[in-house]
Each structure stands twice: as structure tokens, then as C-alpha cells.
Amino acid sequence: MPGRPVRLPAPADDATSRAVTAGLDALRAEVELPVTYPADALAEAGSAARRAPDAPHAPGERADRTDVPFVTIDPPGSTDLDQAVHVERRGSGWRVRYAIADVAAFVAPGGALDGETHRRGMTCYSPDGRVPLHPTVLSEGAASLLADEVRPAALWSIDLDADGEPVDVHVERALVRSRAQLSYEQVQERLDAGTADDLLRGLADVGTLREARERERGGASLDVPEQEVVRSDDGTFGLRFRATLPVEGWNAQISLLTGIVAARLMLDAGAGVVRTLPPADPKDVARLRRTATALGIDWPDALPYPDLLARLDSHIGAHAAFLREATTLFRGAGYRAFGTDGPPVPAGDDAEHAAIRAPYAHVTAPLRRLVDRYGTEVCLAAVAGRDVPDWVLAALPELPGTMMRTGRRVSAFDRGALDLVEAVVLEPRVGATFTGVVVDTDEPRDGRARGAVQLRDPAVVAPVTSDAALALGGSLDVRLDEVSVAHRRVMFVAV
Template sequence: MSHHRLAPNVHEHTNALEEALGALRTELELPGPYPDEAVRDAEAAVASHRMPASDLTDVEFLTIDPESSTDLDQALFIERDGTGYKVLYAIADVPSFVVPGGALDAETRRRGQTFYAPDGRIPLHPEVISEQAGSLLAGQLCSAFVWEFRLDDAAEVTSVTVRRARMRSRTKLSYKGAQAELDAGTATPVLQLLKEVGLKRVALERARGGASLNMPEQEIVQLPDGGYRIAAAPQLPVEDWNAQISLMTGMAAARLMLDGKVGILRTMPSPDERSLGHFRIQTEALGKPWDGEVSYGEYLRTLDPLDPRQLAILHSAGMLFRGASYTAFDGDVPEDAIQSAIGAAYAHTTAPLRRLVDRFVLVICEALSNGRPAPGWAREALPSLPVIMAGSDQLASRMERMALDTVEAALLVNHIGQEFDAIVISGSKPQKDNGGGNGNGRNGTANGRNGANGNGGSGIIQIAEPAVTARCAGDLEPGTKVRVRLISSDIATREVHFELVE
């Protein structure tokens, strides 16, 4: 993992960064403090909350989340069941804390999701729910929607039910901690079975043509003393195995709702032939051609993000993951219900503390699983949810992109003129004409000597220390290692520009 942070004695830049990050909240009109009336709703719901009659407190559930997380949506238990497996997956019972039509309900619909700003989380629900009574904290008696799966020896689902039950998680694990236990051979039986089932679910994903981009992700981390760093690391294997249980649950939710002819799906169209053709050409140019004989999902799993040229291919593959949306239905089942990256019908249902739509999916699925009609308040909300979630997703994406640009600029502002090793993840040849052209990198429009105007080529490069992606001027070939010089870094405008060292 690559870490870098502002030098603690650079007070003027630290202040400029804090101001710039704070300004994002105003610029993007992010939600402010939780309204008093909605907080009172939440506190009243917690005070009067009643546990379900069904009791699963004897089950040794565990949670696996980022180390600092306190809003825990899911808890897991797996045991052998003959030659197959029994999986219990508990999801936080957020619906039991939100009165339909109340002030809290209205505020959650206004927010849509939790926003993870670098200078502080903006929660979907008040902390009394999201980090206390509604969170599946270790040792706490909780109400949950418990999905019960029976799997055969290949980890294919043979039966599924969902019910509300009381439960108590025994252990809170971090991804790093869980992976370390598995690697050391000291993992509990539940963790060992998670690996076993996870690997088999990955094989099933490959068989159905599912795909995932296992790219190192940049994350802004706030330090205890108020500083920031950017962390970037490849996904740990246990994260993939854990995600497979969530994907299995989302597919089961979609099946329940499609069979019941009411619900809301997460859909994504298959890549068009033009995009696939362009991607195929890029893989050939980068020395690891995809011939189309295997699915693009299977091909993507063969790529190593630590190899510069293959990392460039992974970045290019992003064009294949476009057009995700929410599709609500009540009566008429949608014709194209597939989420193409998963290779199956799919619904968001495992993160209700952090995502609005999951609350509605959970209550609809629980009702259908137990032979009851979906609640009227949930059905009435279905037409509005795609618009709410689309707006919320767009806002979260903009905030994440702009915040990352801001922190990157602050990390580099004292290094103007210095040289760095970098990997080219996209590039273009010099233009023959003198017409203007906009750079489409994450750091915005490139102009003059920094961009793609006139006769200068340009591209996007990634440097390892600090973990920064930025625009660079020069004739750049994707997948190559280059030496670059930082020529400008502006915290206020969030723009960073490099030039190629000849």
C-alpha cells in the first residue's frame, strides 16, 4: 500500500485543504446536520423498538468490514449441510426504525445514501440508528432480516428464505485481520467456509459470464491529528469472497421480486459491440490480447493490477461498465432485468444503513418469502426510488472525484518541479492541427502546455508515491513506465498537471 500525507509543518496548505474540502459541501449542496424533527423520530423509534419473536441469538454470527466502520449492515454464519452448505446472512433491520411517512422517512429519501466525505461522513440515518441500535455491533442484541440459504456442493443455491429475527454478532473482523487469519491457518470454521464457498461462487460467476473490475482503489484517509493521506491497494481475496455472499443475496432478492412481480432491480446493459471492439484493440496494443473466446469477465479476472500494462487495460475496461440504473416494477416484469456485470438479475438489499433502496427491497422480499403481499407503503414508493437513487449516486460520485482531486493537489503542492516515476493508464498522440481539444481526465480540462491543445499529446498517468492519478502533457503510450515532472498543483481549482521528462 502506498501512503503519503501533508507535512505537518505546512500550515498554510493544511488550512487551504480544509477550506477546499469544506467548500465542497456548499458547492455540491451536500446534506447538512440531521434535522431535529427527524432525529426525534429516530430516538423515539429506538426507545419503543421491539425485537422479533424469532430467536437466532445462539448462532455465532461475525461481521467483516473496514477496521474503522461502526455502521455494520451485514453479519455472516456458514456451516456444512451434508455435502453442501447452510448460509445465514443477517442484514440490519433498518425498516423497523423508520416510520413510513414520518420526518425520518422524508429525510432519508432526501439524502438517498450515506456520503463518505474525507472531512466527515454524512449519514443516511442519525447515529442513534446507523452506529448504535441499528448496527450489527458485536455483543449487541439486534433485530435483523436473516436470509437462509441452502447450497449444494458446488455452492449453487437450492433454497432461500428470509425472515426477521433477533440475533447477536459475536466478532467484528477487519478485512486485513480476516485475511491474516486465513493466511496463517488460524481462521475460525466460519471464515474457512467463507473462503471455500467464496471460491466456488467465483467459479459460478465465471460460468455465467459475470465480471468485476478488481482495480486498486484510491481512498482518502483522515488521520487522528487532522491530516490526510491517500491509500491505494489491490483488493484482498477475502473481500471478494465476502462480496460473493452479498451478490448471492442480491440475486436471490431479485428472483423473489421477479417471481412476485413487484420490486426494484439494479440493472446494467451489456457492453455494445463498438465498445467491445475498441477494448479488444486496446488489449492487443497493450500486449495481452482478448480474443473474445472467453467472456470479458473471465478475461478481466486474469489481469494483474500490479503489472503496468495490465493496469492500463483495467482502466480501459471501465468503458464496459456503463449504464447502471434502477428498474422498478409492479405487475409487469421488466424484459431486460439483467445486471450484465453480474450476469444475472440483481437487487441492492444488503446495505440498508447506507443506501435507501435496500430498506424497501428488504421488506418486499421478507413479505414475498412468507406468502404475504408487499407492504403498501413500499409499493407506493417504488416509482420514485430510481430518480432518488440516480441523483444520489451522481452526487456521491462527483463528491468522491472532487475530494480526491483536492487532496491530491494538496499532497503535491510542495513538490512542483520534482520528478516522479509513473505508469501511463491512457494516452494520445500529438494532434496535427492547431484546433483546441479538451482533456477528459479526472482532473478536468487541460490547456496550453499542460494539455491536448495545439501539437501536444497528453494522457492520464498514475504515480505510486503518493498514490495520485493526474493529467500529463506529452506523447504517452498506455501501459508504459515513464518519468514525469510536476509543473502545477492548485488546491482551490483541484487541478494537477505533469509533463513528460524527455
């Protein structure tokens, strides 16, 4: 799913905020991020937003599911709401309903708006806002699953057995109405306090079951610490590592479940686009085992990798170093499109996402990611027994390249934005000494050891050099030696 954005907590007109804004403007220009929408695309979006929620489909084609009490669960302040969820008991198992914003109801194939979404590929989040895939009149208005609003959706209904495995799946066009917009923190507080309703308790139960099934498959979810920008009472900026709440993992499992069943529908239909990741190189796995030994992490030969991850705590220095190293196993992610007149239907490892250990497709974030609109249309056609629309088949061959190209642009902006905020936060503290943990090592150059150090306060991961060898996972006192806001760079030296 799209990464968690780094946000400034509140707008301000001070020197620090102006430096961040200027730096972000320069970064957007540097990575060629499309900021303004063409007038014709905006006009199309405005016209689509004014249509009735069941247009352009024929009366009766869209089922009325407004009686289902969906809720949305997102970071606080989110307005581009792709998903609404409902979970209930069904015999000894469960029924999961997942309503996904029906973007195809608003974007005409081949139009100016459609062309602009292909140029953007995905929403780019920034500390000072967002550059949306779709104009905000849609992404934060008419197409967003906002509370107490009737909205068109692609509604997934997935029945699970007592172990959390899918036994039946259906997807249809529907009208839905979310009852509440909740934050992760609100849901976790209710679950912890015992005041959560049946829906939220069901989400926790199903999420826990799906996490267990993921580990059994050999899938892996990494709890790598996330950096978050904060502002203190005196107006100064800081950075901290944000702890991931259990409900975020459970909610993510609903999205993963939907992506897994969607991929199976596409593969059976012989058309679609799946998310792929090649298996880890055995040499990389062996290296990671040596890293665990060096860090004092007990990884018995008989313990599966996913079960090891479940035992780690990213707040422990050695564990944080290991988790950063573990991300190197998941390189080479991409997309693979296939259709009736295109490449053959993938099978085996070619169809599988190695981190999920199952075929997987993106269908749950169409407001923020282009490919999801096309995957959803394939699944709707497959379940209804109809041919996949021609406009979908025509676009499939180009989608992997479009998503990879725009994904690299967004990733470059994300990394640059975080580097910028780190530089702005640290600029007044050049010469100060900090204590951190070595989370990466590199080949020495010019007779000096090189690597990366993770500080806890402020929450920074930055390059470090040392006259002595760096011990991965070891505690290290470092001095802030250099900061360049213009180049978005900080450098530490060991002391």
C-alpha cells in the same frame, strides 16, 4: 455496494489538515450535500432507538436467532454495520446466513425521518468523516449490528449445493447477536496462518465457489487499484494504492449472492426494484481487445473476458491501464422499479445486470442506501405469502430517480474529495519529476497529446500533456507542472 471511503488516518491541527477540512467544507456546499439533520427527524430517530429491539412488530413475529454465532467483517473502525454473516456445511453443500440491519423497524413510513432519508439517498463517506443516510443514533447505534448487542435484522438463509448454486432461500425478521467485529485484515491473517475457525474457512470456500460461478456466467469483477490517504510519522500526508485482499472478494460474493436471490424473489412477486446495467456495446468490446493487443496482454479469442480478468495484476503497469479501460464497458447502470399498478415486470436484458450476468437487487446495505429498505420489504412479503405493503408500492416509482440523483451527488463528492487530497499532497512538489504509466489517452488539443498518468509514489492518477504521442500502458517521466488546491486540480507534462 457503497464504495470504499477515502479517510484521513488521524485528525490533526496543522496547515495541511486545515486546508483539507476547508476544501471539503467547500465541496460539500458545492454539491449541496445535506450535512445537518432536521430536528423533527432527529427526534423520531431518538425515539425509535429507545424502543425494544423487536418493536414495532407483534410478539412472536420476530424469530429469535441469537444462538447463531454471526460475525461482521468490515474496514477497521467501521461502526455502521449493515451485515453479519455465518457460513456452515450442510451435507455436501452449504448454508449461508446473512443478517441485514432491519432499518424498517426504526423508520416510520411518511414521517420526518423517512422524508430526510429520501432527500439523502445514501451515506456519503469523506476523508474527515461521513454524512450518514440515517442519524448516527441509529446507523452507528441502535440499528447497527454491533458485536455483543441484540439487534433486529432481516435474516437471509440461503442453501447452496456442492457447486455453490442456490437451491433454497428464506428471509425472515429475526433477533440476532454478532459475536465479533472483524476487519478484512484480521480475517485474511487467520486464513493465511491456518488459525481461522470453521465459519471463516466456510466463507473462503463459498466465496471461491461463487467467484467460479460468476466467471461461468460471464460476470466480471474488476480489481482496479484503490487510492488511500496515509499519514507518515512526521505528520505529512501521502497517497498509496491499496491492495485488495482475497477475503474482500469472498465477502462481496455473499452480498452478490443475496442480491441475486432477492432479485429473483422480486421478479416472481411482480413488484420491486432491480439494479440494471445494459450489455456492453460490441464496438467497445472490440476496442478493448485492440487495447489488450497494444498493451501486450494475451487475450485469445477463445478466452472469456472474466477469465482474462482473473489473470491480471493491477500492480503491473500495462494491466492497470487495461483495467481502467475495462471500466468503460460498464456504463449506464441504473434502477428499474415495477409493481402491480406500475411498469411491467422486466425480463431478459431489461432485468439483468450485465457485469453480474444475472438479475440483481440491492438489499444488503440499508443503513447506507435507501433502496435496500424497500427491496427487503418486498422479499419479506414474498416469502411470507403476504401482499407487499402499500407504503412500499407507493414509493417504488420514485426510487430509481431518487437513487440516481443522490448517487450522482455522492460520486461528485467522492471524486472531488480525492482530487482535493491529491492537490494538497502534491502542492509542495511543483516542478518535481516522477515516473508513471499512461493509463488513458484522449484526443489531442492545441497540438498536444493528452491523457492520464498513474504514479505509484505518490498514488495519483492525474491529467498529463505531451508534445509526443502517448502510448497507453507505457512508462512515462513527467513533471508536476501545476497544482491548484482551490480548484482541486493537478497537471503533469511529459519530459
